[in-house]
Amino acid sequence: MTAITTSPDPLPARAARDSFWTRIAAELAESIARGIYPPGQRLPSEHALAEQFGVNRHTIRRSLASLSSQGLLRVTQGSGTYVEEFAVDLVLAKRTRHHQSMALAGMRGALRVLASSTVRATSAQARALQLPARSTLLRLQVLGEAEQQPLHISERFFPLPRFEQLDAVVRETGSITAAFAAHGVHDYTRHESRITAQMPEPEVAAQLRQPAARPVLFVESVNVDTEDVPIEFARAWFAGDRVTLTVTHDE
Incomplete structure (x- = not known):
């Protein structure tokens, strides 16, 4: 009888990766709300945030992009990522x-x-x-x-x-x-x-x-x-x- 082998299901791993960036985005949003990162302040670099959260820079970039699309952050090319200052x-x-x-x-x-x-x-x-x-x-x-x-x-x-x-x-x-x-x-x-x-x-x-x-x-x-x-x-x-x-x- 020929043994039937199956490859590992990639979905749990993908879900875990997705949960990383959403969790990081939520933590950063909470830090902004609590004033740890006040309006106008530049956030740490992607490299520093990646080390802080123990993930790669792509995950951090995805988290920052999500917060930027929500209007919480402003990305200035060549300068960094800043907390939006006012409305x-x-x-x-x-x-x-x-x-x-x-x-x-x-x-x-x-x-x-x-x-x-x-x-x-x-x-x-x-x-x-x-x-x-x-x-x-x-x-x-x-x-x-x-x-x-x-x-x-x-x-x-x-x-x-x-x-x-x-x-x-x-x-x-x-x-x-x-x-x-x-x-x-x-x-x-x-x-x-x-x-x-x-x-x-x-x-x-x-x-x-x-x-x-x-x-x-x-x-x-x-x-x-x-x-x-x-x-x-x-x-x-x-x-x-x-x-x-x-x-x-x-x-």
């Missing part, structure tokens, strides 16, 4: 101002111009700004920060020649409101905001310092002057793990 509640109201939103949150914040150019309006941009097709616009790529942390990145479009010096004022002051005032617009309001969730492009994820696999909040908005004339069309991507958007209707 900011930004208000989208009839009068939405970055500086005021930061002040209400007890933080300092500013807008930083990353790039500027002159472009021809697409059909969507022309429609939003109530301009003829292919009108000339000023395009600003702007990063919104709080306490040196990126909160949102945006593309903002302004009619030309009305706002031809707006770029220089925003670079100097870090404020769209100040730039509008320098062009004679001393008050403006939000006409509409459209909010959706989406996966970010790699460039957006890199600017927000977040994984490309983590969703962002995408907002399209139009601002108008006191004569109800559109003066800005914006597309903004907000870091979903650092920002809560509150829409108010009391103005």
Whole structure:
């Protein structure tokens, strides 16, 4: 009679390996909750954590990736893994101002111009700004920060020649409101905001310092002057793990 041999069942070993990274992720999350690793602190290296828990670096990497996807950690290429520092509640109201939103949150914040150019309006941009097709616009790529942390990145479009010096004022002051005032617009309001969730492009994820696999909040908005004339069309991507958007209707 021929003996029948069976190979060991690999499933228990695989389950054990899987339990290692989930247990380590749970222990690290507990350490973060207890303040052992406070907000903003860099975690020990993957090598150090592997030695601490007696596992290989691949297991540690899987644990850190899980916590990062939950918004507890931020991985900065070439620097390390950090505990996320804060979540900011930004208000989208009839009068939405970055500086005021930061002040209400007890933080300092500013807008930083990353790039500027002159472009021809697409059909969507022309429609939003109530301009003829292919009108000339000023395009600003702007990063919104709080306490040196990126909160949102945006593309903002302004009619030309009305706002031809707006770029220089925003670079100097870090404020769209100040730039509008320098062009004679001393008050403006939000006409509409459209909010959706989406996966970010790699460039957006890199600017927000977040994984490309983590969703962002995408907002399209139009601002108008006191004569109800559109003066800005914006597309903004907000870091979903650092920002809560509150829409108010009391103005």
